[in-house]
Amino acid sequence: MKTILEQMIEAYQPKNNEEKRNVIKEVMQEITLCALSKAGFFDVAAFYGGTALRIFYGLDRFSEDLDFSLMTKNKDFDLSTYVPSLKRIVQSFGLNVDVEIKHKTSDSVIQSAFLKGDTIEQFLLFYPNDLVTGINKNEKVKIKFEIDTMPAGLATYETKYRLLPLPYSIKLYDEASLFSGKIHAVICRSWKSRVKGRDLYDYVFYLTRNTKFNLDHLREKLIESHYLSQEDRVDVNFVKALLIARFNEIDFNDAKKDVLPFIKDTSILDIWSKEFFIAITSKLDYFGIGGYQYIR
Secondary structure, eight states, X not given: OOXXXXXXXXXXXXXXXXXXXHHHHHHHHHHHXXXXXHTTGGGTEEEESHHHHHHHHOOSSOOOOEXXXXXXXXXXXXXXXXXXXXXXXXXXXXXXXXXXXXXXXXXXXXXXXXXXXXXXXXXXXHOTTSOOOSOOTTOEEEEEEEEESSOOSOOXXXXXXXXXXXXXXXXXXXXXXXXXXXXXXXXXXXXXXXXXXXXXXXXXXXXXXXXXXXXXXXXXXXXXXXXXXXXXXXXXXXXXXXXXXXXXXXXXXXXXXXXXXXXSOGGGGTTOSHHHHHHHXXXXXXXXXXXXXXXX
């Protein structure tokens, strides 16, 4: 009979160490989600972001981090209370890892932690029959997870279920609210030295699926980012205008460089251009009322 880890990795066909690293990280991500579920974390929090999109909706690129949000704002939330259970449950699957809380400034609404393990040790655990070469003896495999304790409102959620590593349930943003978060990232993310092409890749993925976005949640996020005031109304044409303005600013060659390490078929990026993104944005659709109920 196959072990749980063997069952979890059998769908992958890694060809080199980098692909094996990604397999190890993805399996560790799913074990972390299971452990958090067993610890009661999803009674108060929901999963969102690129990894949520990959695991539960089939996004075909690797995503590095686990992103969570409280479902009700709570500035007194303490992520560290979940660490003992998280560490114990993850280690029960044979992973020798530590969990470290990253301490930020007292006024930060984001709390972070890292799951860390020795890379060579994980390679030997996941691929016991393969020769391990070309890895620095001090290298660590890391899974970063963050939770927003004061999130923008009006997101909508759903419950999903997974069978491996053990049957568990998870609360996550529904697809429309996930899409709203991605639109917000495309519009508002501060791209310092490099455009985050992964945002654009995910944006195309949502449009390919004909996903509608949650207009009310997007409006709340735009208010939070000071793009809007509480009195401002939003409609789909306003959102399209913000996106088009952003597409006019982007260096798409830089955007492609960012996403290349995370995908296998790089030829799908050949069409990326300002004209392409502006054209596909005409498909953008939504549900919600965009704050119109607040206007007298």
